[in-house]
Amino acid sequence: MVTLEDVAKQAGVSLATASRVLNGSTRQVGATLRARVEQAADELGYRANIAAQTLARGASNVIGIVVHDLTDPYFAALADGAMRAAATEGLLVMVGTTHRDPEQEIAYVATLNAQRVRAVLLVGSRVADHAVTGRLRDELARYQSGGGRAACVGQDLLGVDTVAPANRAGAAELARALAGLGHTRFAVLAGPPHLVTAADRCAGFAGALEELGLPAPHVIHGPFDRDGGYAAAQQVKDATCVFAVNDVMAVGALAAYRERGVRVPEDVSVAGFDDIVTLRDHVPALTTVRLPLTDMGARALELALGETDEVVVEQVAGEVVLRESVRRMA
Amino acid sequence: MVTLEDVAKQAGVSLATASRVLNGSTRQVGATLRARVEQAADELGYRANIAAQTLARGASNVIGIVVHDLTDPYFAALADGAMRAAATEGLLVMVGTTHRDPEQEIAYVATLNAQRVRAVLLVGSRVADHAVTGRLRDELARYQSGGGRAACVGQDLLGVDTVAPANRAGAAELARALAGLGHTRFAVLAGPPHLVTAADRCAGFAGALEELGLPAPHVIHGPFDRDGGYAAAQQVKDATCVFAVNDVMAVGALAAYRERGVRVPEDVSVAGFDDIVTLRDHVPALTTVRLPLTDMGARALELALGETDEVVVEQVAGEVVLRESVRRMA
């Protein structure tokens, strides 16, 4: 490997001068030497050793993003937003996927801390497990006490800057919209009870129904993914409208209905949550609550990088989007 | 930040001993001292500085993956496969997205080289630009000459280990299958001419038709994404079967037809390529050529990490999957 010393030697200058020329410094270097160094670096094919730079500078230009599952378009969109924002800041991105294992999440924070990354983004729902959340908080606190910055997309449970989708409010608004179409008997494909995002959406939905004086929905728990929606839909009985707490579950539910010959929306209405872009061509088009995922990811990075020391929590409103997967009741 | 020296001091041992205890060494440390060090590290909340480790060890435990677009499920699946494989090896992953800019790709290789990552994975189609490919090769060669390992998913154009989907063969087989259903007038939504993947699929398809003695397809170029498929589909005239060179384009085409009231497959048959998992619930179900994307990603990482110095090129066969988006001609 070519080192800076090789370059300096070849250019006939000191290490210091070579460093100043090549790796951005406030100090000026004369045109002659500057040219000599640049030419030497070019001839030798010099690439700075970032590990060494990080060590010497005490700060890296890498950020870490931790998501549950990259193949889930929800996380892909969020991660993409954050990565675009990172790119404009000249930051590199390390991505970790936990596959929904909270222990993995904690482990990643520790690892990213060890990497001395500039910022850590925790993307995805918190879990309702006090112990595990506590340990994650501890790990984050340790990271932050060493100068690290952190932000979260999800719930404000970690004591760090947070971009919090208005899950309750969005679901409530969706419930009112669906009730406004004349539906009265609802089912909720509620996902796992311990996932705060799922629980919030379920609660917001049920709460709004109660306020409207409508019967409580039939709540069915299950995994938070496509297959979870598929399975849960099988258990729905006697509802005219089914709310899946996220879009991919809704797609699973639609698949289940299609297979059973149940027509959507004629026989049953289905709604989701998130408004996943890659699902926009789904048939029937999915009624959902739109979240600006890309922006949220970018915003989370901004918050993490922000100078302010106080913890910022930003609510992000969802927008109900009625599409053909729901129908107006006669 | 707590350093190893702090830990050593607190434990009353030397730096060397602390290092041996905490950061995996071949050397044994006595039980007493070991316990003292571990306790000190725990009390202080020590996290090794990986930049320093990387520098001292001369090798990092990070790999880099460069993809075009993470929100495209094709890349997400590939990246996911690679990341799972990396996780089992205890490697961290840096992900870069080029948004289809070849210059970005080159820049990433340079950056990842600077990071001294263990391996670089270049995921995605090569471009038919000799100059740009040459510069990428140079950059890769420089990286490899410094001990870096690299692999590519796509075409064997870079002189590194490659996982090469059998685009031509797969498209040809698809063409034969569709011809077998009685189709004779074809259109190809061919993507951009300079994208080798797109061009290969198009050529394979057209070649098979020619061998069968069928008329050449109507080839329409355009972007390689959903909107490209949507736009290209508008220009198709007088074909009973449309082959979009990837699934997301096919979905765009389906959307275009749906809007125009053209029924698929009754009025026109549509096929794609890749068999994107998240599209499995699409209506109508998409006829396509299945590629084992997750495995391919994992395999690419294996190849990159493999000890062998000779360049390995692995062909991956695609499997034609006929689904409801195509029909048999009367």
Added chain:
DNA sequence: GCAGACTTGGAAACCGCTTTCCAGGGAGGT
């Protein structure tokens, strides 16, 4: 023409950790 303010280049300390090389001590063999 000269003091003082700037500018530019270099020497060397330092960032935090790994690892080689030594030294001391205990175990085993005779």
Added chain:
DNA sequence: ACCTCCCTGGAAAGCGGTTTCCAAGTCTGC
């Protein structure tokens, strides 16, 4: 009891940069 040999712990030399501190040279203004 004595001598290897092996094992364990510590000192110190890097790893490849950055940056502080000096020294020398260049300008400027009077």
